[in-house]
Amino acid sequence: MTANKEKDDTADSTVTEATQSLSYDIGETEPPSIAVVKAVAAVTGKDVRDLAPLYEVINPDHLDGIFDDLDGAAHSHAEVSLQFNGCAVTVTTESVHVRRCE
Template sequence: MRESHSASEAVIEAVSRRAGVDPLELETPLYDAVDPDELDGLFDGANRPGRSPVEVTFRYHGYTVTVDGDRTVTLTE
């Protein structure tokens, strides 16, 4: 994953890759599960010294999605 990815882009990329479809072919928009701007805002500067660790979990496209502080996305069914 490129470091320039936002958290929302990382989620869309991971889910589309797991589902085997182009990101534009995902049937459910990400904003139906979580506000992409708010998600990105939580992770902007998440690794700065003095910040508490960040981890967000939500359901999207049939997966439980967990995003951690370095924007690593974990999908479970």
């Protein structure tokens, strides 16, 4: 993961660093839907269980299906953009790019 971070300078703050944007490389066996949730959790600083469900925005199976291999050949030019938990998310064949909108 690559991230741009903005640190909270409050001396007694227990707030962790807020990430403004992130590029998350999708693993070979990781479904894009899981990568989206992990990347958004990293940007928002929330646990994945505290995020609104991805299915409220897009069907996770359909998202994964867009990037599935067909006869051994992956889609090389597929891209999906959506808004999820206050973030702009773009999913490509190899990565998930997340930017906070709030």
